Amino acid sequence: MSLATLRSPRKRKGHGAERRQEILDAAMVLIAQQGVHAVSTREIAAAVGISQPALYAYFATxxxxxxxxxxxxxxxxxxxxxxxxxxxxxxxxxxxxxxxxxxxxxxxxxxxxxxxxxxxxxxxxxxxxxxxxxxxxxxxxxxxxxxxxxxxxxxxxxxxxxxxxxxxxxxxxxxxxxxxxxxxxxxxxxxxxxxxxxxxxxxxxxxxxxxxxxxxx
Amino acid sequence: MSLATLRSPRKRKGHGAERRQEILDAAMVLIAQQGVHAVSTREIAAAVGISQPALYAYFATxxxxxxxxxxxxxxxxxxxxxxxxxxxxxxxxxxxxxxxxxxxxxxxxxxxxxxxxxxxxxxxxxxxxxxxxxxxxxxxxxxxxxxxxxxxxxxxxxxxxxxxxxxxxxxxxxxxxxxxxxxxxxxxxxxxxxxxxxxxxxxxxxxxxxxxxxxxx
DNA sequence: ACTGATAGGTTATCAGTGATAAATGATGAT
DNA sequence: ATCATCATTTATCACTGATAACCTATCAGT
CATH class of the missing domain: 1.10.357.10 (Tetracycline Repressor, domain 2)
Structure with missing residues (x-):
């Protein structure tokens, strides 16, 4: 419908636990590259292809x-x-x-x-x-x-x-x-x-x- | 906790190394109370009685x-x-x-x-x-x-x-x-x-x- | 086919962080 | 008294984790 929403490379909808593990995997990869303290929630979210607040649907903090x-x-x-x-x-x-x-x-x-x-x-x-x-x-x-x-x-x-x-x-x-x-x-x-x-x-x-x-x- | 209330009245000019050690002592006390990660530069500065950027005259980071x-x-x-x-x-x-x-x-x-x-x-x-x-x-x-x-x-x-x-x-x-x-x-x-x-x-x-x-x- | 609920997502925003730049103010020498 | 210097302040920046409020597909039930 509205093509304007395609600006960001939004990915397919994750199926619950799948996306949860996606987040964990992305976080581990980033941590392995940059160290534990250097990885922010925004970096993790970007790696998964979602916005940063979306993380908080899967993890409280x-x-x-x-x-x-x-x-x-x-x-x-x-x-x-x-x-x-x-x-x-x-x-x-x-x-x-x-x-x-x-x-x-x-x-x-x-x-x-x-x-x-x-x-x-x-x-x-x-x-x-x-x-x-x-x-x-x-x-x-x-x-x-x-x-x-x-x-x-x-x-x-x-x-x-x-x-x-x-x-x-x-x-x-x-x-x-x-x-x-x-x-x-x-x-x-x-x-x-x-x-x-x-x-x-x-x-x-x-x-x-x-x-x-x-x-x- | 409001940082402003912790702030002691503004002090006179610090005498070089004295104030430097003051900062270190205050930092150590705060760390002993709240843990290493929980202490911010603003808290340390407030405990010494100076503003937060003043720390950077004594320590680079x-x-x-x-x-x-x-x-x-x-x-x-x-x-x-x-x-x-x-x-x-x-x-x-x-x-x-x-x-x-x-x-x-x-x-x-x-x-x-x-x-x-x-x-x-x-x-x-x-x-x-x-x-x-x-x-x-x-x-x-x-x-x-x-x-x-x-x-x-x-x-x-x-x-x-x-x-x-x-x-x-x-x-x-x-x-x-x-x-x-x-x-x-x-x-x-x-x-x-x-x-x-x-x-x-x-x-x-x-x-x-x-x-x-x-x-x- | 319409309705509503819901899962999954977004944008906007908040308070707090470390750090920097520019303006202020006291000190001390002349 | 004036001036230069340096300690210190205010204002601000980019970034952090986290929250609120608002979209939007999808799907079940009638």
């Missing part, structure tokens, strides 16, 4: 988009950890899981940032559905990690048997290296591969009862 | 204020690590240093955030004086940490003798726990004291040659 991406990042890491498989519990499996974790963080720093390093300003004690779902995804990922440790603990391979304590300090150990290397790339780090290998050695040495870790170089 | 606070946070941590003292090198000294690190991070989360968890959007290859000074302060703090590890290494108390590798993975280990607990407080963490103690045990176990770490709970 910008942070909700981030929370959803956080959830997806957690699930990405979770499948990666699950792909380590249910080999027999032992040091080599633990090493594989550590490698998978570090690889995820260093290969997809933006996903890692969103999952672990973006602080949510929401301190509302009110319901925060998006944040809750992200937290649940984080706990689910944690559970995969924990399961491997637990199997080692049940086999008597760990230094002690408080599985949550082992898992949390172990996870924190891995997170520390990834987070610091992402947040402070200017620091004069040692060579990456040696650093990763040493860190995994330290992990195994800290957690396992009788590690076969290389003691020297 | 808001990020420069943050970089300066980052530098001060690093120095605060450095003195804390130095206060561990130059006792004889050994496991107990290392434990003290770990405790000092974790205590700093958990007691002053905002200073810790500024020092380690705020990513600078400046990717300019151009000169970035403020960022450079912050990095230098970080390296200086790293050196204090490194010195203790080095003394242990020279005494033959560490698992191997690549001091930078030991220090960097060790530092990352400590950072991981602090950063995760700060960034994800909603996670169902184990009890804090036990977690800290276990983490320090893991650190010692990973770094030292013959740790006396408690093996059970």
């Amino acid at each position: 910008r942070d909700d988009i981030m929370a959803e991406l956080c959830e997806q990042a957690f699930e990405s890491l979770r499948t990666r950890l699950e792909n380590v498989g249910d080999l027999e519990p032992g040091e080599s499996t633990v090493r594989l899981m550590c490698r998978a974790y570090l690889a995820f963080g260093l290969e997809q720093p933006n996903a890692y940032r969103i999952a672990f390093m973006i602080e949510k300003p929401s301190h509302d004690p009110d319901h925060d559905p998006a944040g809750d779902r992200a937290l649940a995804a984080g706990v689910a990922t944690y559970s995969v990690f924990r399961r491997q440790i637990e199997r080692c603990a049940l086999a008597g391979l760990t230094r002690h048997v408080d599985v949550d304590l082992l898992t949390q300090t172990g996870w924190a150990t891995l997170h520390g290296l990834v987070a610091l290397m992402i947040a402070r790339p200017s620091f004069p780090w040692a060579e990456r591969d040696r650093l990763m290998a040493a860190h995994i050695d330290h992990f195994v040495r800290a957690i396992m009862a009788s590690p076969s870790g290389s003691a020297g170089k | 808001r990020d420069d204020i943050m970089a300066e606070l980052c530098e001060q946070a690093f120095e605060s941590l450095r003195t804390r690590l130095e206060n561990v003292g130059d006792l004889e090198p050994g496991e107990s000294t290392v434990r003290l240093m770990c405790r000092a690190y974790l205590a700093f991070g958990l007691e002053q989360p905002n200073a810790y955030r500024i020092a380690f968890m705020i990513e600078k959007p400046s990717h300019d290859p151009d000169h970035d004086p403020a960022g450079d000074r912050a990095l230098a302060a970080g390296v200086a703090t790293y050196s204090v940490f490194r010195r203790q590890i080095e003394r242990c290494a020279l005494a033959g108390l560490t698992r191997h003798v690549d001091v930078d590798l030991l220090t960097q993975t060790g530092w990352a280990t400590l950072h991981g726990l602090v950063a995760l607990m700060i960034a994800r407080p909603s996670f169902p963490w184990a009890e804090r004291d036990r977690l800290m103690a276990a983490h320090i045990d893991h650190f010692v176990r990973a770094i030292m040659a013959s740790p006396s770490g408690s093996a059970g709970k």
Whole structure:
């Protein structure tokens, strides 16, 4: 009818959840290109081909988009950890899981940032559905990690048997290296591969009862 | 909150570096109260009693204020690590240093955030004086940490003798726990004291040659 | 075929942000 | 007393996330 409305390259009508995922995908691509803080709602909307307020039909706030991406990042890491498989519990499996974790963080720093390093300003004690779902995804990922440790603990391979304590300090150990290397790339780090290998050695040495870790170089 | 009401009566001319530090102090207080992201340049200016553009006579950008606070946070941590003292090198000294690190991070989360968890959007290859000074302060703090590890290494108390590798993975280990607990407080963490103690045990176990770490709970 | 409801979208606008330019005002030297 | 200087202010810019109000297809029901 009115040709004047064709000025902008308006796209077809999205079918509900499709467009929702379109938005998430566009946001992730932009974030991967420009970093988390540099992407605005207007850029995301333009990438999808809709106006900026249209986003708010699918997400209550910008942070909700981030929370959803956080959830997806957690699930990405979770499948990666699950792909380590249910080999027999032992040091080599633990090493594989550590490698998978570090690889995820260093290969997809933006996903890692969103999952672990973006602080949510929401301190509302009110319901925060998006944040809750992200937290649940984080706990689910944690559970995969924990399961491997637990199997080692049940086999008597760990230094002690408080599985949550082992898992949390172990996870924190891995997170520390990834987070610091992402947040402070200017620091004069040692060579990456040696650093990763040493860190995994330290992990195994800290957690396992009788590690076969290389003691020297 | 109306910013105008927070504004103290206009002050007299500032005396160079005095006012500069006034700004930094006000910024740090506000950040400690409201968090890093929630503090605007207008709030900082109002707290000092000047107009918002007046800040730019002392700092080129808001990020420069943050970089300066980052530098001060690093120095605060450095003195804390130095206060561990130059006792004889050994496991107990290392434990003290770990405790000092974790205590700093958990007691002053905002200073810790500024020092380690705020990513600078400046990717300019151009000169970035403020960022450079912050990095230098970080390296200086790293050196204090490194010195203790080095003394242990020279005494033959560490698992191997690549001091930078030991220090960097060790530092990352400590950072991981602090950063995760700060960034994800909603996670169902184990009890804090036990977690800290276990983490320090893991650190010692990973770094030292013959740790006396408690093996059970 | 008309009606109304509704999903999906738009334009216009708001308050707040970091930052800049130009006008103001006090200070200190001459 | 005059003038230059510099700290500081007012006014403003472009941009941000978010809201209000208004269009416009599409579709179900009579």
